[in-house]
Amino acid sequence: MANAIxxxxxxxxxxxxxxxxxVMSENHWFPWLKTELCQRGxxxxxxxxxxxxxxxYKSWKRELExxxxxxxxxxxxxxxxxxxxxxxxGETNKTVGKIxxxxxxxxxxxxxxxxxxxxxxxxxxxxDVDPNLAKKTRQGLTIFKSTDDFEKVNKSIDxxxxxxxxxxxxxxxxxxxxxxxxxxxxxxxxxxxxxxxISE
Numbered sequence: 001m002a003n004a005i006x007x008x009x010x011x012x013x014x015x016x017x018x019x020x021x022x023v024m025s026e027n028h029w030f031p032w033l034k035t036e037l038c039q040r041g042x043x044x045x046x047x048x049x050x051x052x053x054x055x056x057y058k059s060w061k062r063e064l065e066x067x068x069x070x071x072x073x074x075x076x077x078x079x080x081x082x083x084x085x086x087x088x089x090g091e092t093n094k095t096v097g098k099i100x101x102x103x104x105x106x107x108x109x110x111x112x113x114x115x116x117x118x119x120x121x122x123x124x125x126x127x128d129v130d131p132n133l134a135k136k137t138r139q140g141l142t143i144f145k146s147t148d149d150f151e152k153v154n155k156s157i158d159x160x161x162x163x164x165x166x167x168x169x170x171x172x173x174x175x176x177x178x179x180x181x182x183x184x185x186x187x188x189x190x191x192x193x194x195x196x197x198i199s200e
């Protein structure tokens with residue numbers, strides 16, 4: 001039986017701590033997608049990973065590995081979460097059902113996100129991308145890209161496409177930014193992602 005795990009990305013601490021602001025696992029399209037998948041019989045987890053404002057690989061790894069991940073598992077990640085997932089899959093050598101990366105970020109221009117004292121010892125992005133990642137899935141590897149995303153994200157996607165070539169499916173959508181809500185934290189639906197996740 002298929003299951004799915006949603007892996008969120010980064011959030012600046014001052015935003016994360018705002019009263020009434022949803023935690024990352026309950027923000028953007030995550031709650032909507034979880035409901036849609038569960039209603040289709042795909043048990044879905046969206047864990048809140050520690051310290052989204054300064055992600056630590058070992059802490060995130062420990063939380064992810066609390067879940068059952070096997071050859072039927074669909075892994076869906078956003079932004080920083082994509083880099084974490086790519087690293088984890090490369091190190092563990094696991095085979096999964098499907099990987100879907102939404103607007104992956106690989107640490108380009110990282111100094112704009114993290115203070116110098118954190119950046120000096122930060123190793124979240126210090127790994128080699130597995131060129132054979134798609135071969136560790138039964139149903140393939142997909143990247144979602146927006147035409148108006150951050151330049152550092154576009155550069156990140158170019159790095160991944162250069163590594164993976166024709167083994168990755170690229171879906172480009174027009175004017176979707178970084179695929180996140182911009183204001184008022186309202187529900188965000190992402191039907192194109194749902195369609196890709198449930199496709200055979």
